[in-house]
Amino acid sequence: MRTETKVLLLLLATGCVAPDTSPGASSEAEERLPNVVVLFSDDAGYGDFGFQAFTEPDVEGLTPSLDRLAAEGLVLADFHTSASVCSPSRAGLLTGRHQQEFGHEMNLPIGSKASGIAAAGRSLADRMRAAGLATGYVGKWHLGYREEDHPNRVGWDWFHGCLQGSRSYYAYDEPTDLRVIQENGVPTPEEGYLTDRLGDAAVRFMEDHRDEPFFLFVSFTAPHGPLEPRPGDLERPELARLEPAKRRKHAALVAALDDNVGKVVQALERLGLEDDTLVVFTNDNGGQTQGGARNGRLRGRKGMLTEGGIRVPAALRWPGRVEAGGVSDVPSTTLDLARTLLSAVGSSEVDDPALDGRDLLDHWTRGAAVPDAPLFWRQRGARGQRAVRLGPWKLLHEDPDAAPQLFDLRSDLGEEQDLAAEHPDRVAELTQLLDDWETGLVQPLFGSVAK
Numbered sequence: 001m002r003t004e005t006k007v008l009l010l011l012l013a014t015g016c017v018a019p020d021t022s023p024g025a026s027s028e029a030e031e032r033l034p035n036v037v038v039l040f041s042d043d044a045g046y047g048d049f050g051f052q053a054f055t056e057p058d059v060e061g062l063t064p065s066l067d068r069l070a071a072e073g074l075v076l077a078d079f080h081t082s083a084s085v086c087s088p089s090r091a092g093l094l095t096g097r098h099q100q101e102f103g104h105e106m107n108l109p110i111g112s113k114a115s116g117i118a119a120a121g122r123s124l125a126d127r128m129r130a131a132g133l134a135t136g137y138v139g140k141w142h143l144g145y146r147e148e149d150h151p152n153r154v155g156w157d158w159f160h161g162c163l164q165g166s167r168s169y170y171a172y173d174e175p176t177d178l179r180v181i182q183e184n185g186v187p188t189p190e191e192g193y194l195t196d197r198l199g200d201a202a203v204r205f206m207e208d209h210r211d212e213p214f215f216l217f218v219s220f221t222a223p224h225g226p227l228e229p230r231p232g233d234l235e236r237p238e239l240a241r242l243e244p245a246k247r248r249k250h251a252a253l254v255a256a257l258d259d260n261v262g263k264v265v266q267a268l269e270r271l272g273l274e275d276d277t278l279v280v281f282t283n284d285n286g287g288q289t290q291g292g293a294r295n296g297r298l299r300g301r302k303g304m305l306t307e308g309g310i311r312v313p314a315a316l317r318w319p320g321r322v323e324a325g326g327v328s329d330v331p332s333t334t335l336d337l338a339r340t341l342l343s344a345v346g347s348s349e350v351d352d353p354a355l356d357g358r359d360l361l362d363h364w365t366r367g368a369a370v371p372d373a374p375l376f377w378r379q380r381g382a383r384g385q386r387a388v389r390l391g392p393w394k395l396l397h398e399d400p401d402a403a404p405q406l407f408d409l410r411s412d413l414g415e416e417q418d419l420a421a422e423h424p425d426r427v428a429e430l431t432q433l434l435d436d437w438e439t440g441l442v443q444p445l446f447g448s449v450a451k
Helices: 003-014 064-071 086-093 124-130 194-208 245-270 335-344 361-366 424-438
Strands: 035-041 074-076 134-140 158-162 214-219 277-283 314-317 326-328 375-379 385-390 393-397 405-408
Touching: 035 194, 035 245, 035 335, 064 245, 064 277, 064 314, 086 335, 124 134, 124 214, 124 335, 134 194, 158 194, 194 214, 194 245, 245 277, 277 335, 335 361, 375 424, 385 424, 393 424, 405 424
Parallel strands: 035 214, 035 277, 074 326, 134 158, 134 214
Antiparallel strands: 074 314, 277 314, 375 385, 385 393, 393 405
C-alpha cells in the first residue's frame, strides 16, 4: 500500500481526520489508478490463435482463454512488432523507442557484456513506477546480462524469471545463472513446468499488490523452442490429431500458454480487479515456422521483414472502457504501447518527445480516427534489410544492392505482387522516409551486421 494511503487511513482511524461524506465524494477505490497487465508470448504463429481472422484449421478451439479475452475486448488486426527477433523487439516495447537508436538492433548474444536496455535511458517500467504503479516482470528477460541491465535496476520492483532468451520447460539438475528462474537475483528451486511456474508467479504478484495499482509484464517463453510439451498434453483430444510431430508439440506449447493466460485472467476476476485492469496480449515477433508455427496467409517467418516476420496477433480487454467485440484495422506496432499505456494510467510522461510511438488510447476506447503515420523497421545495420509502412503501402528493401519492392497490403497481404514499377513516385516517397529515419540511428552494438 502506498505511504500516503497508510497515513490517511491511520488519521481516519484515530479521528484526526473526518471522512468526506459529502455528495459526490470519491472513495480510494474509485480514485485508484488502473492496473495494466501485458501478456507476451514468444515465436507464436499468426494463425495459431482462434480469435484471428484466419486461424489454421488444425488448431480451432485450442486457445479458449485468449479467444474469450479478445471477444470481450478489441482485436488489433494490423499490429506489428518493432523487430523480427526476440531481444530487439522487447527493447523497443519496453522503452517506447526505436531500438536502433541505442544500438539494440540484433539479438543479444548469451552472456554478452555489451550494453543492453540500460543504454536506452528511461524505461517504460521507470515511467510507470513514477506514475504510482508497482512494477512486476515475470519470465524471459533477454535484455542484458550486466548488473546495470538487470530488471531490478531498470524500473522493475519485482523480477521473477530468467535472464537468458530461452531455457528448458523442464526442471534442470544444475541450471546456469542465466537460465535459472530467479526472484530479484535469488535463484528459485527447479521444480514444475516452466509455463505453469510463470503463470503462478504472475498470479502471486497480483495477489500481493491487489490493494495498489500495478503494472505487470508477463514474458512467457512459450511457444519458443525447445519443443517440450507439458507431460500429458500431447494426449489432449484437441492435440492428438495434429501432424507432423513438430506441429503437434508446438501446439501443445500454445495450449499451455493459453491455460496460463486463463489462470491470470481468472485471478483478476477472483481478486475483484477485472474492471480496473487493462490487459493486453501480443507476441514478440512473427511465428517461427521452422519450429512448428504457422502464419496463415502471411509470407515469411521470424527473422524476416516480410509480414510473416513482423505482423503479430494482438488483443486487449478493459471492461467498461473498451467495447467488446471490436476490431481495429489501424496499422500500429509495439512501439505504440508505451505512450498508450502511459496514457491509460494518466502519466504526464505520455508526451515525452523521447518516445517514438503514438498514443492510441482514444482509438481503443472511443474508436477515434488515427491519421496515417510511417512505421519503420531495420535489421543488421545500415547495410541490412529495412522496410517502411505508410497506410496500406509497404516498401521492403531486403537487399541494399537491389531495387526495393512495393506492396499494397490492402489487396495483397501475402506480399506476392511487387508494384514498384507501377508506382515510382510512391517508391521515391517511402524511400525518402526511410533515409530520413535512418539518420537518427546508430550501428548495432552486437550481433551479425550486414557488410
